[in-house]
Amino acid sequence: MNIFPRIVFVLLGLFIVLNWGLIMAGIIRKIIARLGMRRGIKVFQPYINLIKNYSIRSQLSHGVMFYLGPVFRLSGGVGIFLFMPLIYGSDYWSNFSFTGDLILITYFMFFGMLGMALGAGEGGHPYSAIGISRGLAQFTAIEVPMTLAILSIAIQYQTLSISEIVAAQQGGIQNWTMVTNPLATIAAMLSFLGAMGHSPFNVVMAPQENPVGPPTEYHGTFLGVLQTNRAILHVIEAVLYMNLFFGGASNWGVLIIKTFLIYFWSVFVGMVFPRFRVDQSIPWFLKIPLVIGIAAIVVFII
Amino acid sequence: MNELIDHIKARFPIYDVIESQPGQIFVSLEASKLIPMITSLKTNHGFTVLVIFTAVDWIEDDKFQITYVLNNPKEKQDLGIRVFIHRDDATMESIHHLWKHAATFQRELKEMFGIDFPGSPGVDDPFLLEGWDNIPPMRRDFDTKKYSEETYFPRPGRETNDPATFMKQMLYPDD
Amino acid sequence: MSEKKQTEQDKFLAPENKKHTVIGPDGEEIQVDPLNDYFCTDLPKVEAPYKGVLEKFLNWARAESLWVLSYGTGCGSIELPPLFSPRFDAYRFGVAMRPTPRQSGVLIISGYLAVKTLKRVIRSYEQMQNPKYVIALGSCTINGGMYWDSYNTINRLDHYLPVDVYIAGCMPRPEAILAGFNKLKERIKSGNAEGANEYIEKLEWYKANQKKIIKDWNMPTYNW
Numbered sequence: 013m014n015i016f017p018r019i020v021f022v023l024l025g026l027f028i029v030l031n032w033g034l035i036m037a038g039i040i041r042k043i044i045a046r047l048g049m050r051r052g053i054k055v056f057q058p059y060i061n062l063i064k065n066y067s068i069r070s071q072l073s074h075g076v077m078f079y080l081g082p083v084f085r086l087s088g089g090v091g092i093f094l095f096m097p098l099i100y101g102s103d104y105w106s107n108f109s110f111t112g113d114l115i116l117i118t119y120f121m122f123f124g125m126l127g128m129a130l131g132a133g134e135g136g137h138p139y140s141a142i143g144i145s146r147g148l149a150q151f152t153a154i155e156v157p158m159t160l161a162i163l164s165i166a167i168q169y170q171t172l173s174i175s176e177i178v179a180a181q182q183g184g185i186q187n188w189t190m191v192t193n194p195l196a197t198i199a200a201m202l203s204f205l206g207a208m209g210h211s212p213f214n215v216v217m218a219p220q221e222n223p224v225g226p227p228t229e230y231h232g233t234f235l236g237v238l239q240t241n242r243a244i245l246h247v248i249e250a251v252l253y254m255n256l257f258f259g260g261a262s263n264w265g266v267l268i269i270k271t272f273l274i275y276f277w278s279v280f281v282g283m284v285f286p287r288f289r290v291d292q293s294i295p296w297f298l299k300i301p302l303v304i305g306i307a308a309i310v311v312f313i314i
Numbered sequence: 315m316n317e318l319i320d321h322i323k324a325r326f327p328i329y330d331v332i333e334s335q336p337g338q339i340f341v342s343l344e345a346s347k348l349i350p351m352i353t354s355l356k357t358n359h360g361f362t363v364l365v366i367f368t369a370v371d372w373i374e375d376d377k378f379q380i381t382y383v384l385n386n387p388k389e390k391q392d393l394g395i396r397v398f399i400h401r402d403d404a405t406m407e408s409i410h411h412l413w414k415h416a417a418t419f420q421r422e423l424k425e426m427f428g429i430d431f432p433g434s435p436g437v438d439d440p441f442l443l444e445g446w447d448n449i450p451p452m453r454r455d456f457d458t459k460k461y462s463e464e465t466y467f468p469r470p471g472r473e474t475n476d477p478a479t480f481m482k483q484m485l486y487p488d489d
Numbered sequence: 490m491s492e493k494k495q496t497e498q499d500k501f502l503a504p505e506n507k508k509h510t511v512i513g514p515d516g517e518e519i520q521v522d523p524l525n526d527y528f529c530t531d532l533p534k535v536e537a538p539y540k541g542v543l544e545k546f547l548n549w550a551r552a553e554s555l556w557v558l559s560y561g562t563g564c565g566s567i568e569l570p571p572l573f574s575p576r577f578d579a580y581r582f583g584v585a586m587r588p589t590p591r592q593s594g595v596l597i598i599s600g601y602l603a604v605k606t607l608k609r610v611i612r613s614y615e616q617m618q619n620p621k622y623v624i625a626l627g628s629c630t631i632n633g634g635m636y637w638d639s640y641n642t643i644n645r646l647d648h649y650l651p652v653d654v655y656i657a658g659c660m661p662r663p664e665a666i667l668a669g670f671n672k673l674k675e676r677i678k679s680g681n682a683e684g685a686n687e688y689i690e691k692l693e694w695y696k697a698n699q700k701k702i703i704k705d706w707n708m709p710t711y712n713w
Binding site for chain 3: 469
């Protein structure tokens, strides 16, 4: 396909993913509210919050890096999106995926984090600094089992292309990585809990402990950019896990159902378990998921 | 309890012994004898808890009364000790070496009554009244209402009504 | 500023905010005046609202997404947590708590204000971004309430901050606070809730009132 139609489809895909991310956030908050016997927010509340944040009149900046922090964060989220094939077998919705996109995507996952750390650090608020140090430490611990699981899949399918991994899983549930490589799936799904930042591992942004952590000083449009990024990132990481472990999606309906279920897994665990401190969560990631991840690799080497 | 009072009476010149309720006794004492007495009470008689420590302004007698209430958790006894000091040079010995939290009480007393406790840590730091520039507000010669009216000014041209008289005028204008 | 006034102000400064010398990495001495060097000394500007349908739409969004600074000043702050419990559930009105003033748009003054607290309230209010709204709970913020003759609590809040909605009561129950939120929404949607700009326009009057009360003013004129 030519580059210009492809760009149009990439932008269209980004638009769909952003909207699905916002609606999904609303639906999940509604479900949580119903669990708590409340009416809860409107389903479209994330949209309203976004519009409100973009319409704040006065902004103040603490410096260049403060300005660039949300930009880096957004480019991290959009960067993952750009190289992620969304729909299996569709040339229109495969974005800019190429043979080595798995490596690039794992890199982009950390990129946004680091940019945000630099930006929030310049904000100068002590809670930002605490949140960043906790966030980076915890995310490093999350990355280890996730990388092991991804390596395990790469060994299993002998490829680093997400499209090929999806193609290898076609033909029914018995071909999904979830069935053919359960150890890697377990390790990755446990690290997914941490990557989504829901309850057991949300000490980074816990409002009760270190008031919202890294984005403490961000307001108005800065915060709007961060919210936009969060909506994109939640969907696109769920798409990554869907592609790697749950057979990909052959149309948008399947993508929406699968990403919702994968994301709901982290919400479900979050509703059940209380929050870990950072000195509890990091050892936890370096114990159980790490051992499972190593086992997933050892199985395929032997 | 009476044994204890007899025991103390033999060693310290206490007077005005009042048993306000069973297990709770208030005694009065000269200010200079306070430190030896409560040190002895804490170390020998088991009064290990400083419950409260406050002051009363007896402006007619030109005195401050400082009350220390000690508690003996084992015997479930309370002992209140009153000492009187002059209002003009209101200075008292600090007891922060016996109980650490007494320093906070003393800081508050310094601010609210102007009673000085030399040597107490942080006694001159503001507690509630940052930048206070009047006489200490808990002294009875401080006119709270006047100060409030002068400082927290009403909007010009605005009248305030006492609700009771106002409603009386509204409902029964003839009386 | 005259020399005498300067020293008067310096008396109340925190030790780290007094003028001092810092020794640089190469051993050179640098004179630091924190109030001028570390803090922004600019005054805010009026941010004019847009006109017509666009502003109406934005005002609708602002009204439907009220982020409240979780900061309680008096006894009324205990009425706020039940708002987010299943019984009252303020979330359905788009009300949410934010722990940082930067991200919140509504400041609730929940009851009596001591002078010491007023200083913190002013700092929090000025750190919030335009547009911002103030809800005052209880009779203490209206005329002093039962603390009308107290030596340490202010009598009228709107001498010091522009108030959008007063909720009467001592204390108002959570239902009354929900009604107050709805009143505030109406006010925002009608375009009258321009308290932030009003504060900037009449900054001198507000600052004069604030400095009359806060005698140890040891912070910049406007706390960005």
